[in-house]
Structures are given as C-alpha cells and as structure tokens.
Amino acid sequence: MRSSSPSRQALTIFPIRNRALRGTLATTEPGAVRGRGGSIGQARYRLRRAALFVLVVGLALAVACSSVPQPDESAAATESSVFEAKRVLLVVAHQDDDVFIVSRIKRHLEAGAEVWVVWTASSEPFGEEYAERRVEEARQAAGLLGIPRSNLYFLRYPDGATHRALLEIITELRAVIAGVGPDIVYVPAYEMGHIDHDIAHFAAVRTTRDLDLDCRLVEFPIYSAFQTGWPFPFRLRRYPKSLETQVRALAEDEYGFVVQYWGVYASQKSRFGLYMSFISSKRSVLGAEFTRDVPAYDYEAPPFDARAAYEKFLNDVTFGDFVAAVGRLKSGDDS
C-alpha cells in the first residue's frame, strides 16, 4: 500500500550543499566561466568553493561536537531484564535508521529472541531504482543478523512525506504489532530530526499503547534538532540529558559489527560521500548504544525548545505538519 506524492520533488538532506556543488560544477565548465564575464565568474566560483569548504568543515565539526559516549551506571541495572524479551520489534522510517540500534538488536538475537523489523518509508521520491536498492540493502543488512526475510516489513510510504499517510501507517502497523505480540518495541526518538523518524515513533507508540500490550517501548536517538543553530541542520545523537538516556559504549567487536552493518548501506555512502565516510569513522557516533524508555510525550508540542531540523532541509515540511497529522488522527477518533 503506497500513497503517492506527485507534488513532492526530489528531497535532499543538504540542499545547500547540493546547490553549492551544482554551482561549482557549472562554473567549472569553461563556457560557463567565460559566459559570466571573466573575473566576476571566477569570483563567484571562488565564493562558492569557499562556501562549500565552510559547509564541509561545519558538518565535520557538528559530528565532532556530537555526544561522546559515557557509560551510564543505571544501564547495567536494566540490561538483564531487557534481554528476557522473546519477541522484539523494531519500527524505523528509513533503510539505515536501524544502524543506530543494531548493537542492541544483535544482543537480543544472541539472547534467543526473535526479531521483526518494519520500515515505514521508502525512497521513491528519489527514483524507483534507488528505492529498490535501499530496500535490498536493508534485506542484506538483516541477513547479517540472521533475521528471516519473512520478518521484514516495508510499508513504502514516500520519504519525507510519511506524515501525509499517518493513518495508513498506523493501520498497517496495527496488523503487524498485533500479529507479532512483541515484548519490547524499539522506535526512533521523538527529536525533530526528520519528520519520518518522528512519524514512525508516534505511529508505533500510539499503536502499541492502543493495543494495550504488556510491552516495553524504548526509543533511540538518531539525529536531533536539540541545541542546533546555524549552520548545523541537526546534530547526530545529541539529546537532552533530562530524558535520562542510557549510554553504553560498545566493545570493540560490537563496534566492528556496527561498522560492517553500516557498510551494507552503500547507497548512503555514495550519496552523501565525505560526510557519511566521516560519520562512519567516528566512534562517538556509531560506537555507542543510546536508549531510553519512551516518556509520556505531548506530541502536539515540541520535545524541547528548538526549531525542527527538518524545516531546514526538507522542502515545505514543518513541525506544524507533524502536529497537524497527529491532530487529524485525534479528530478522526472523535468522529
């Protein structure tokens, strides 16, 4: 089941970066430089190169300033009971969001649990071929964990626009969650990093609570709007300490597995090139496991005082769209 979004144009994580790149490439062509009138064209070329350099350095600094893993003493107390779970469900938006919790999923599998994974979004807005490639990468990644293909669900709502299909996502999730009967459900954190992450979070939390299952809900941060300002659209794994996130530094072999798992998503490395290579080389980003029990959020208010990150990199998508999607669901319930 798929909702189309004909008005939705190609989405980019870093439109500014892409514009800079496009400008750089365009003005490198001899005709383009001459056509702009010599020195003015060259000055613009240098300006764009400088802007690109500043952006790349800025992104690198954003990663470097991300949360450094600090093992939490309270983590040890909760771990043993967590791994008594026999049926584990992971609900994420995009094919690669799973990278940020794969260390925990692997431990559940090693403890004898069965695991199911749902991806709510798909990259059709970027092209069918690219979307299929990402789905296949997700299958391969799950294969590394030994999760059978029959336990993988791809709902395939358009990347960047899943808020327009919240009711449909909840309807499909309800069937999956009721069928799986999970002991624990992992969801992306509610953190205004990407609207699809927040929608996957909300849909899974709402559905699980509505089904009144004896089930623990755990969220994990991916990237967040928390404490961001120009020029950073978001920060990786930056989170408010008040939410009592548990942080566990991964052992060397676990970290090695996460990097290997991340390597399966080769399309993301090629798409975002230098930035993704830098991320995957940072132990502070992939070398720790961040988890917290889902608190009682008010989903019609921001989780913290910040402008939603996705307002800076998605076209025409605002936090108001998220609130409106949640509101529509509420009014549907009342009718």
Ligand SMILES: [Zn+2]
């Ligand atoms: Zn994502």
